[in-house]
Amino acid sequence: GENVEQHPSTLSVQEGDSAVIKCTYSDSASNYFPWYKQELGKRPQLIIDIRSNVGEKKDQRIAVTLNKTAKHFSLHITETQPEDSAVYFCAAYSNSGYALNFGKGTSLLVTP
Amino acid sequence: DTAVSQTPKYLVTQMGNDKSIKCEQNLGHDTMYWYKQDSKKFLKIMFSYNNKELIINETVPNRFSPKSPDKAHLNLHINSLELGDSAVYFCASSQVWRGDSPLHFGNGTRLTVT
Secondary structure, X not given: OOOEEXXXXXXXXXXXXXXXXXXXXXXXXXXXXXXXXXXXXXXXXEXXXXXOOOOEEEEOOEEEEXXXXXXXXEEEEOOOOHHHOEEEEEEEEOOOOOOEEEOOOEEEEEEO | OOOEEEEOOEEEEOOOOOEEEEEEEOOOOOEEEEEXXXXXXXXXXXXXXXXXXXXXXXXXXXXEEEEEEEOOEEEEEEOOOOHHHOEEEEXXXXXXXXXXXXXXXXXXXXXXXX
Protein backbone atom coordinates (compact mmCIF):
# COMPACT_ATOMS: atom_id res chain seq x y z
CA GLY A 1 0.00 0.00 0.00
CA GLU A 2 0.88 3.68 -0.06
CA ASN A 3 3.57 4.62 2.44
CA VAL A 4 2.90 8.00 4.07
CA GLU A 5 5.56 9.51 6.31
CA GLN A 6 4.64 12.43 8.57
CA HIS A 7 6.85 14.80 10.58
CA PRO A 8 7.14 15.95 13.27
CA SER A 9 5.35 13.59 15.63
CA THR A 10 4.90 16.36 18.20
CA LEU A 11 4.90 20.12 17.78
CA SER A 12 4.57 22.79 20.43
CA VAL A 13 4.06 26.44 19.45
CA GLN A 14 3.00 29.62 21.18
CA GLU A 15 -0.34 31.15 20.42
CA GLY A 16 -0.06 33.38 17.36
CA ASP A 17 2.89 31.51 15.88
CA SER A 18 2.73 29.39 12.72
CA ALA A 19 2.84 25.60 12.61
CA VAL A 20 4.00 23.44 9.71
CA ILE A 21 3.52 19.70 9.35
CA LYS A 22 5.14 17.79 6.49
CA CYS A 23 4.29 14.53 4.75
CA THR A 24 5.85 12.45 2.03
CA TYR A 25 4.24 9.69 -0.01
CA SER A 26 5.61 6.92 -2.18
CA ASP A 27 3.15 6.33 -5.03
CA SER A 28 3.57 8.84 -7.85
CA ALA A 29 0.06 7.97 -9.08
CA SER A 30 -1.54 9.40 -5.92
CA ASN A 31 -3.59 12.47 -6.75
CA TYR A 32 -5.59 13.35 -3.63
CA PHE A 33 -4.16 14.48 -0.31
CA PRO A 34 -6.45 15.26 2.64
CA TRP A 35 -5.61 16.51 6.11
CA TYR A 36 -7.63 15.48 9.15
CA LYS A 37 -7.82 16.98 12.63
CA GLN A 38 -8.65 14.76 15.59
CA GLU A 39 -9.45 16.28 18.95
CA LEU A 40 -9.14 14.17 22.07
CA GLY A 41 -11.81 11.48 22.20
CA LYS A 42 -13.36 12.53 18.90
CA ARG A 43 -13.38 11.33 15.33
CA PRO A 44 -10.96 12.53 12.65
CA GLN A 45 -12.47 15.40 10.68
CA LEU A 46 -11.41 16.69 7.29
CA ILE A 47 -9.99 20.21 7.50
CA ILE A 48 -8.54 20.70 4.03
CA ASP A 49 -7.58 18.66 0.99
CA ILE A 50 -5.70 19.17 -2.24
CA ARG A 51 -5.72 17.46 -5.59
CA SER A 52 -2.69 17.02 -7.76
CA ASN A 53 -3.71 19.58 -10.35
CA VAL A 54 -2.99 22.45 -7.94
CA GLY A 55 0.07 23.36 -5.93
CA GLU A 56 -1.54 25.24 -3.07
CA LYS A 57 -4.91 25.65 -1.43
CA LYS A 58 -5.89 28.02 1.35
CA ASP A 59 -8.84 28.20 3.71
CA GLN A 60 -8.63 31.08 6.20
CA ARG A 61 -5.76 30.26 8.58
CA ILE A 62 -4.90 26.89 7.08
CA ALA A 63 -3.17 26.11 3.80
CA VAL A 64 -1.81 23.03 2.10
CA THR A 65 1.02 22.95 -0.42
CA LEU A 66 1.85 20.07 -2.73
CA ASN A 67 5.07 19.27 -4.57
CA LYS A 68 4.30 16.34 -6.86
CA THR A 69 7.83 16.10 -8.18
CA ALA A 70 9.27 15.67 -4.71
CA LYS A 71 6.19 13.72 -3.53
CA HIS A 72 5.58 15.79 -0.46
CA PHE A 73 2.81 17.99 0.88
CA SER A 74 2.56 20.23 3.90
CA LEU A 75 -0.04 21.74 6.20
CA HIS A 76 0.46 25.32 7.32
CA ILE A 77 -1.51 26.85 10.17
CA THR A 78 -1.02 30.57 10.75
CA GLU A 79 -1.94 32.63 13.83
CA THR A 80 -2.40 29.49 15.88
CA GLN A 81 -4.97 29.43 18.67
CA PRO A 82 -5.30 27.07 21.66
CA GLU A 83 -8.28 25.40 19.97
CA ASP A 84 -5.95 24.29 17.18
CA SER A 85 -4.41 21.86 19.68
CA ALA A 86 -5.16 18.36 18.36
CA VAL A 87 -3.63 15.48 16.44
CA TYR A 88 -3.30 16.15 12.71
CA PHE A 89 -3.10 13.40 10.10
CA CYS A 90 -2.08 13.56 6.48
CA ALA A 91 -3.20 10.83 4.09
CA ALA A 92 -2.91 9.55 0.55
CA TYR A 93 -4.79 6.83 -1.28
CA SER A 94 -3.14 3.46 -1.70
CA ASN A 95 -1.91 2.69 -5.19
CA SER A 96 -5.03 0.63 -5.78
CA GLY A 97 -7.14 3.69 -4.91
CA TYR A 98 -9.23 1.65 -2.52
CA ALA A 99 -8.34 3.12 0.84
CA LEU A 100 -6.74 6.14 2.46
CA ASN A 101 -3.44 5.43 4.18
CA PHE A 102 -2.65 7.79 7.01
CA GLY A 103 0.56 9.21 8.37
CA LYS A 104 1.29 8.50 12.02
CA GLY A 105 -0.06 11.85 13.16
CA THR A 106 1.34 15.06 14.63
CA SER A 107 0.28 16.09 18.10
CA LEU A 108 0.08 19.90 18.02
CA LEU A 109 0.01 21.85 21.26
CA VAL A 110 -0.67 25.58 21.15
CA THR A 111 0.15 27.28 24.43
CA PRO A 112 -1.44 30.62 25.38
CA ASP B 1 -28.74 13.58 11.78
CA THR B 2 -25.36 11.91 12.19
CA ALA B 3 -23.95 11.02 8.77
CA VAL B 4 -21.97 7.95 9.86
CA SER B 5 -23.20 6.35 13.04
CA GLN B 6 -21.70 3.39 14.83
CA THR B 7 -22.77 1.50 17.93
CA PRO B 8 -21.86 0.90 20.62
CA LYS B 9 -19.67 3.83 21.63
CA TYR B 10 -17.95 1.78 24.34
CA LEU B 11 -17.48 -1.96 24.55
CA VAL B 12 -15.80 -3.68 27.50
CA THR B 13 -15.51 -7.43 27.33
CA GLN B 14 -13.36 -10.37 28.40
CA MET B 15 -10.83 -12.29 26.39
CA GLY B 16 -12.33 -15.06 24.34
CA ASN B 17 -15.71 -13.42 23.88
CA ASP B 18 -17.34 -12.58 20.54
CA LYS B 19 -18.65 -9.07 19.89
CA SER B 20 -20.09 -6.98 17.07
CA ILE B 21 -19.94 -3.32 16.13
CA LYS B 22 -22.56 -1.83 13.83
CA CYS B 23 -22.17 1.00 11.35
CA GLU B 24 -24.64 2.86 9.19
CA GLN B 25 -24.23 5.82 6.85
CA ASN B 26 -26.98 8.02 5.45
CA LEU B 27 -24.81 9.89 2.95
CA GLY B 28 -25.65 7.66 0.01
CA HIS B 29 -21.98 6.70 -0.30
CA ASP B 30 -20.88 3.61 -2.21
CA THR B 31 -17.82 2.73 -0.16
CA MET B 32 -17.42 1.95 3.52
CA TYR B 33 -14.39 1.15 5.65
CA TRP B 34 -13.23 -0.06 9.01
CA TYR B 35 -10.14 1.54 10.55
CA LYS B 36 -8.38 0.60 13.78
CA GLN B 37 -6.73 3.29 15.90
CA ASP B 38 -4.28 1.93 18.44
CA SER B 39 -3.01 3.54 21.63
CA LYS B 40 -0.37 5.44 19.67
CA LYS B 41 -3.14 7.02 17.57
CA PHE B 42 -2.07 5.24 14.38
CA LEU B 43 -5.04 4.90 11.99
CA LYS B 44 -4.80 1.65 10.07
CA ILE B 45 -7.15 0.44 7.34
CA MET B 46 -8.71 -2.94 8.06
CA PHE B 47 -11.40 -3.41 5.41
CA SER B 48 -12.85 -1.57 2.47
CA TYR B 49 -16.22 -2.40 0.91
CA ASN B 50 -17.67 -1.02 -2.28
CA ASN B 51 -21.36 -1.62 -2.99
CA LYS B 52 -21.41 -4.50 -0.49
CA GLU B 53 -18.37 -6.15 -2.07
CA LEU B 54 -15.13 -6.64 -0.12
CA ILE B 55 -12.33 -4.71 -1.80
CA ILE B 56 -9.53 -4.69 0.78
CA ASN B 57 -8.64 -6.94 3.65
CA GLU B 58 -5.39 -5.56 5.03
CA THR B 59 -3.79 -8.57 6.72
CA VAL B 60 -6.44 -8.64 9.40
CA PRO B 61 -6.78 -11.89 11.38
CA ASN B 62 -9.73 -13.97 10.22
CA ARG B 63 -11.24 -13.55 13.70
CA PHE B 64 -12.49 -10.26 12.25
CA SER B 65 -15.37 -10.68 9.84
CA PRO B 66 -17.05 -7.69 8.23
CA LYS B 67 -20.55 -7.99 6.86
CA SER B 68 -22.31 -5.56 4.54
CA PRO B 69 -26.03 -6.37 4.16
CA ASP B 70 -26.45 -3.30 1.93
CA LYS B 71 -24.29 -0.39 0.88
CA ALA B 72 -25.46 1.75 3.81
CA HIS B 73 -24.33 -0.73 6.47
CA LEU B 74 -21.02 -2.31 7.34
CA ASN B 75 -20.84 -4.30 10.54
CA LEU B 76 -17.78 -5.81 12.17
CA HIS B 77 -17.89 -9.08 14.08
CA ILE B 78 -14.91 -10.15 16.16
CA ASN B 79 -14.48 -13.71 17.43
CA SER B 80 -12.31 -14.89 20.30
CA LEU B 81 -11.28 -11.42 21.41
CA GLU B 82 -7.66 -10.91 22.47
CA LEU B 83 -6.03 -8.24 24.64
CA GLY B 84 -4.34 -6.78 21.55
CA ASP B 85 -7.73 -6.07 20.00
CA SER B 86 -8.21 -3.22 22.46
CA ALA B 87 -8.38 -0.06 20.36
CA VAL B 88 -10.79 2.47 18.93
CA TYR B 89 -12.52 1.21 15.80
CA PHE B 90 -13.74 3.78 13.30
CA CYS B 91 -16.22 3.18 10.55
CA ALA B 92 -16.00 5.55 7.57
CA SER B 93 -17.57 6.07 4.18
CA SER B 94 -16.67 7.82 0.95
CA GLN B 95 -18.63 8.72 -2.15
CA VAL B 96 -16.65 6.58 -4.56
CA TRP B 97 -13.56 4.46 -4.41
CA ARG B 98 -11.71 6.16 -7.18
CA GLY B 99 -9.06 7.62 -4.94
CA ASP B 100 -10.08 11.27 -4.80
CA SER B 101 -12.88 11.62 -2.30
CA PRO B 102 -12.64 12.28 1.43
CA LEU B 103 -13.60 9.86 4.16
CA HIS B 104 -16.37 10.67 6.61
CA PHE B 105 -15.78 9.00 9.95
CA GLY B 106 -18.16 7.75 12.58
CA ASN B 107 -17.59 8.66 16.23
CA GLY B 108 -15.68 5.48 16.97
CA THR B 109 -16.16 2.46 19.22
CA ARG B 110 -13.69 2.12 22.07
CA LEU B 111 -13.14 -1.60 22.62
CA THR B 112 -11.47 -2.72 25.83
CA VAL B 113 -10.61 -6.38 26.23
CA THR B 114 -9.79 -7.49 29.77
